[in-house]
Amino acid sequence: MSDQRSVLTGEHFVNGDWACAEGGLAAGCKFFAGYPITPATEIAERMSKRLPEVGGVFIQMEDEIASMNAILGASWGGSKSMTSTSGPGFSLMMENFGLGIMTETPCVLVNVQRGGPSTGLPTLVGQADMMQARWGSHGDYEVIALAPQSPQECFDLTIEAFNLSESYRIPVLVMSDEVVGHMTEKVVVPKPEDIHLVPRRKPSVPPEEFKAFQPREDLVPEMCTAGEGYYVHVTGLTHNERGYPVVTAEAQDRLVRRLVDKIRLNADRIIRVQEENLADADVIVVSYGISARTAKSAVAMARAKGYRVGFLRLITIWPFPEKRIRELARKVSAFVVPEINFGQIAREVERCAGGRARTIAVTHAGGAIHHPGKVLSVIEEAIRVKSGSGLVEETLVLR
Amino acid sequence: MARTEVRVSGFGGQGIILSGYIIGKAAAIFDKKNATMTQAYGPESRGGACSAQVVISEEEINDPEVSAPSVVVAMSQEAFTTFTKDLDPGCTILIDEDLVQPGASRDKLFAIPAMRLAEEMGKKVVANIIMLGFFAGKTDVVSREAMEQAIQSSVPARFAELNLQAFRRGYDLAVAAA
Numbered sequence: 001m002s003d004q005r006s007v008l009t010g011e012h013f014v015n016g017d018w019a020c021a022e023g024g025l026a027a028g029c030k031f032f033a034g035y036p037i038t039p040a041t042e043i044a045e046r047m048s049k050r051l052p053e054v055g056g057v058f059i060q061m062e063d064e065i066a067s068m069n070a071i072l073g074a075s076w077g078g079s080k081s082m083t084s085t086s087g088p089g090f091s092l093m094m095e096n097f098g099l100g101i102m103t104e105t106p107c108v109l110v111n112v113q114r115g116g117p118s119t120g121l122p123t124l125v126g127q128a129d130m131m132q133a134r135w136g137s138h139g140d141y142e143v144i145a146l147a148p149q150s151p152q153e154c155f156d157l158t159i160e161a162f163n164l165s166e167s168y169r170i171p172v173l174v175m176s177d178e179v180v181g182h183m184t185e186k187v188v189v190p191k192p193e194d195i196h197l198v199p200r201r202k203p204s205v206p207p208e209e210f211k212a213f214q215p216r217e218d219l220v221p222e223m224c225t226a227g228e229g230y231y232v233h234v235t236g237l238t239h240n241e242r243g244y245p246v247v248t249a250e251a252q253d254r255l256v257r258r259l260v261d262k263i264r265l266n267a268d269r270i271i272r273v274q275e276e277n278l279a280d281a282d283v284i285v286v287s288y289g290i291s292a293r294t295a296k297s298a299v300a301m302a303r304a305k306g307y308r309v310g311f312l313r314l315i316t317i318w319p320f321p322e323k324r325i326r327e328l329a330r331k332v333s334a335f336v337v338p339e340i341n342f343g344q345i346a347r348e349v350e351r352c353a354g355g356r357a358r359t360i361a362v363t364h365a366g367g368a369i370h371h372p373g374k375v376l377s378v379i380e381e382a383i384r385v386k387s388g389s390g391l392v393e394e395t396l397v398l399r
Numbered sequence: 400m401a402r403t404e405v406r407v408s409g410f411g412g413q414g415i416i417l418s419g420y421i422i423g424k425a426a427a428i429f430d431k432k433n434a435t436m437t438q439a440y441g442p443e444s445r446g447g448a449c450s451a452q453v454v455i456s457e458e459e460i461n462d463p464e465v466s467a468p469s470v471v472v473a474m475s476q477e478a479f480t481t482f483t484k485d486l487d488p489g490c491t492i493l494i495d496e497d498l499v500q501p502g503a504s505r506d507k508l509f510a511i512p513a514m515r516l517a518e519e520m521g522k523k524v525v526a527n528i529i530m531l532g533f534f535a536g537k538t539d540v541v542s543r544e545a546m547e548q549a550i551q552s553s554v555p556a557r558f559a560e561l562n563l564q565a566f567r568r569g570y571d572l573a574v575a576a577a
Contacts, residue, residue, distance in 0.1 A: 013436075
């Protein structure tokens with residue numbers, strides 16, 4: 001349980017970035033390393049003020065490469081740790097994000113997405129890092145990524161991200177965006193005793209028997225902390241259960257298959273979606289983050305007009321809710337997928353629909369959010385044209 | 400109450416974003432409604448055009464964008480020109496009469512010399528709070544009590560009394576002129 005100082009119990013009128021920082025603190029985060037970047041700076045700023053108050057450490061690093069490495073080191077040192085960034089910094093963090101995957105290091109990385117590629121739109125919204133979150137580091141692996149749609153969810157999902165990172169020994173991504181990060185709304189912070197926290201699963205055997213990469217039944221190994229008498233070797237190279245490099249196809253298969261399976265086989269436990277009006281739906285709008293809010297306005301307008309439209313919001317983006325989309329594809333004629341990119345999650349939906357239903361990507365280059373009226377017109381088109389399958393793109397202009 | 404949209408606009412340094420924040424906080428925390436504030440400003444923190452948008456509703460707020468405001472506060476000529484185009488006829492417009500020349504006469508346009516009144520109080524920085532008092536008196540978007548609580552909890556404690564006086568100055572002018 002977190003202490004009182006770390007949890008600002010009560011009602012606050014604050015932005016999403018503030019809420020990510022306070023969510024981290026409420027989860028017991030005691031170490032933050034980062035480099036300021038719009039629109040994520042407010043997270044680092046808040047942490048720089050708050051961490052010293054709760055006995056934690058804030059370090060402004062020389063860049064994002066070092067920031068990611070520092071939080072991995074802090075995690076092995078026994079701290080819950082966190083960083084935050086946006087587009088260009090996310091690119092720099094990717095190499096060591098992969099190191100975190102390979103070394104199975106729990107920590108949390110918040111990406112407050114802005115328009116890209118490159119420096120793009122520093123002050124304006126984007127959702128175009130969704131595939132970078134999935135595949136941005138080299139090699140093959142599975143990730144966990146969550147997408148908050150409000151400041152309240154920035155708080156709640158940052159806590160959830162810490163819990164998932166401890167449960168599965170993996171760096172977890174919170175994929176926020178500029179509008180959610182800078183939007184100010186009421187955030188309710190519960191009492192410390194009402195916040196569910198997953199503690200680190202420490203070694204259950206004495207040091208001489210301990211293997212830092214020996215999986216338990218759920219494929220996740222226990223984790224020791226530096227300085228407690230447990231010897232451990234931590235490397236990005238393919239390694240055996242003691243952590244020592246073994247550069248063979250057999251060791252690779254054993255390790256990387258487990259890194260993939262520990263997420264795939266636990267996917268049902270990890271995935272969270274919000275579903276509304278799916279029972280009678282002809283068309284389902286699938287969205288996430290800020291786009292899910294404007295999409296929900298459009299769904300309400302469509303239902304007011306008598307159309308049978310359902311709403312599916314992805315709270316967990318990765319692992320992707322494949323099973324659910326496959327089931328729904330048998331019952332509906334189309335999925336409408338608004339997102340602030342050129343169809344990243346829409347392609348996942350299309351893959352899972354497997355030709356049984358059409359997928360209409362409601363695309364947007366970034367810099368603004370979708371207009372609900374435009375999403376409504378795509379829904380109406382989807383209702384009208386029942387035939388066809390595969391991926392169709394409806395490009396949005398600025399609102 | 401269905402959805403109500405408010406835009407507060409001016410230039411950086413006038414406390415525009417804080418004004419939007421206080422309206423939103425009054426509605427969300429003290430009037431117990433839902434409120435969403437978003438903001439737009441240029442790369443410069445002082446002098447550039449800026450605006451705060453607040454959506455208030457008793458229902459869930461999905462779309463955070465302001466498209467049909469019921470109230471526009473304009474504290475600069477540029478803001479007035481930009482944000483009073485294509486308004487619904489019922490929209491209330493509040494301006495600082497020394498900073499904005501409205502041109503053609505309009506229904507539901509109300510003016511006070513907020514900046515000048517603030518100077519008379521010896522603190523130019525409270526012009527935005529005087530305007531918030533005027534806003535609270537001229538509209539029924541948020542309650543007076545909620546606004547006072549929001550101000551008190553948003554400014555440094557040693558300036559709370561000054562800000563509350565500024566608020567009441569604007570409020571009294573609004574009520575007297577009604």
